[in-house]
Amino acid sequence: MSKTASVKVYHGYGHTNNLVLYGHAFKFKAKTTQNFSNNLLVNIVHLFKLFVVKPYAFANVKLEFEGQIVETRAAYDGFFKFEWKALKDVKAGWHKVRVSVLDENKREVLAEGKGAVFVPHITQYAFISDIDDTVMISHSAKFARRLRELFIKNPRTRKTFPSAKTHYQLLATAHTQVAQPNPFFYVSSSEWNLYDYLVETFRFNQLPEGAFLLNQLKRWKSLFITGKTGHEGKLIRIMRILDAFPNQKFVFFGDNSQKDPSIYHTIAKKYAKNIIAIYIRNIRPSQAEETRKLLADIEQHSIKTCLFSHSDEAIEHSKKIGLIYSNPKT
Numbered sequence: 371m372s373k374t375a376s377v378k379v380y381h382g383y384g385h386t387n388n389l390v391l392y393g394h395a396f397k398f399k400a401k402t403t404q405n406f407s408n409n410l411l412v413n414i415v416h417l418f419k420l421f422v423v424k425p426y427a428f429a430n431v432k433l434e435f436e437g438q439i440v441e442t443r444a445a446y447d448g449f450f451k452f453e454w455k456a457l458k459d460v461k462a463g464w465h466k467v468r469v470s471v472l473d474e475n476k477r478e479v480l481a482e483g484k485g486a487v488f489v490p491h492i493t494q495y496a497f498i499s500d501i502d503d504t505v506m507i508s509h510s511a512k513f514a515r516r517l518r519e520l521f522i523k524n525p526r527t528r529k530t531f532p533s534a535k536t537h538y539q540l541l542a543t544a545h546t547q548v549a550q551p552n553p554f555f556y557v558s559s560s561e562w563n564l565y566d567y568l569v570e571t572f573r574f575n576q577l578p579e580g581a582f583l584l585n586q587l588k589r590w591k592s593l594f595i596t597g598k599t600g601h602e603g604k605l606i607r608i609m610r611i612l613d614a615f616p617n618q619k620f621v622f623f624g625d626n627s628q629k630d631p632s633i634y635h636t637i638a639k640k641y642a643k644n645i646i647a648i649y650i651r652n653i654r655p656s657q658a659e660e661t662r663k664l665l666a667d668i669e670q671h672s673i674k675t676c677l678f679s680h681s682d683e684a685i686e687h688s689k690k691i692g693l694i695y696s697n698p699k700t
Contacts, residue, residue, distance in 0.1 A: 375426055375471045379485030380565060381581040382452075382467070383553065386460045388614050389487055391433065391452045394562060394587060395426035395444045395471045404570065406526045413524050420563045421588060425449075430472040435487070436465065441476075447587050449562075462491040462550060488581060490553040492617060494546050495646070495693070497538075497580075498608055499623035500630055501558040503653045505534050506571060510627050525570035531651070533681035535576055540685065540694045541621070542578040554580030557607050559628075562587045583607045605633050612641050620644055621693065625651040626661045626677075635664045642671035647691060652679045 376399050382391030400422035405412055425448030433440045433452045444450040452469075464486045471481040490496060502508035507529045509515035519528065542551040554577075560568065562584045569582065585603055612620065622637075622645065624630025634648050648668055652658055658677065665675040676687040688694045 375429070375480035377431070377469055377471045377481045377483040378562075378565070379467070379469045379483040380562075382485060382487035383489070383555070383581045383611070384487060384614055385489050385492075386456045386458075389435070389452075389454050389456060389460070389489075390610075390614060391467060391469075391485060391487055392583075393431075393450055393469055393483065393485065394423075395429035395431060395448045395450060395481070396423055397426045398422075398424035402566065404525065404566070406524050408524075408527070410522055414521050416524070417520055417567075420567065423448075423563070423587065423589065425587065426471065430474070430476050432470045432472055432476075434468045434470075436460075449587065460489050462489050462494075464488050488553055490615070490618065491546070491550060494550075494618070495541070495544060495552045495621060496555065496611075496615060496618045497541055497552060497578075497621050497623065498555045498557055498611060499538075500625060501556050501568060502560065502625075503627045504623050504625045504630070504651055505538075505556075505577065506530050525567050526574045528571050530571075530575045530577070531681055533685065537681045537685045537688065538578050539576070541688065544688075544694045551578060554578045555583060555611050556580050557583045557604055557611075559585050559604055561585050583611070604629075605636060608633070608637060609640075612637070612644055616644070618644065619646050621646050622648045623651075624649070625653045626657045627653040631657075631661045631664045635668055638668045638671055638673055642673060645671075645673050647674040647676065647688075647693065649676045649678065649684050649687070651684075652677050 376396045377393060379393040384390045400419040402419045404416060427446045429444040431442050431444055431450045438457050440452050440454045442450055442452055467485045467487055469483050470479045473480055502510045508519055546552055565582055565584060622634050624634055631650055638645055650661055661677055665677060669675050674691050676684055678684045
């Protein structure tokens, strides 16, 4: 197999009639094996390497899924999206896929990668959550402090909010079997460069496994503006999830450090029948009154809302509206 390319496959999602998988094709991608060090220089070098990439523009890409083959071409930045209909019914759960980057004549495999697609049961709840300052302490609204969190800490020293793990774990098994947890979609304005970083942070902190949907890949020259763009793209990514699961009931999580309340307000007006509740972490007290106004308007669409400062408040609200049990089963 040629060493002139590599491929990164992200978790996908869908159901029998609409399966979706994303990834990137690269001509060069720095080796980024994480050394979980407390050394500042080690962490800075690792973060820098995540942005040392050369996308494989317009690469030919092939997907293999349960005997089915689907082909597409990457975009100018190496990003590719597969959207296909399965040839047979797909059971609920995780399903493996293999993705290959082919040469210009589609004869030689230049790189291969493995991934997985999650299919929820039709009766399950689904959760869409922001990441920065909703689950993970990031100081997104303060540029210098956000960069400090990224540079100084590694995925295993990044802090999540107290009781956020407990809340999400309870929701993952709410009204379903432990072996078949409810699906989580983590949607963020952070770049795809940070995918492995975020997955490791979430796994280390024992948050539910899920599909990450992030923002456009950046090169190293743009490292210092990470997470500063892409709010409009975030709205589109969330709408695509809702469109992919027209019969699913969703719960949203966000914060008021940036645009989540207004994004969720826009979505609630269009998808009211699909949304059960919206939770907003009160990161910026100065925005609390404006957030309450947006949430009050959202409630006019028969959607429950909760503005909270600590996850324990959100847990109590989830118990009150019947999302989770007052005495959860073990």
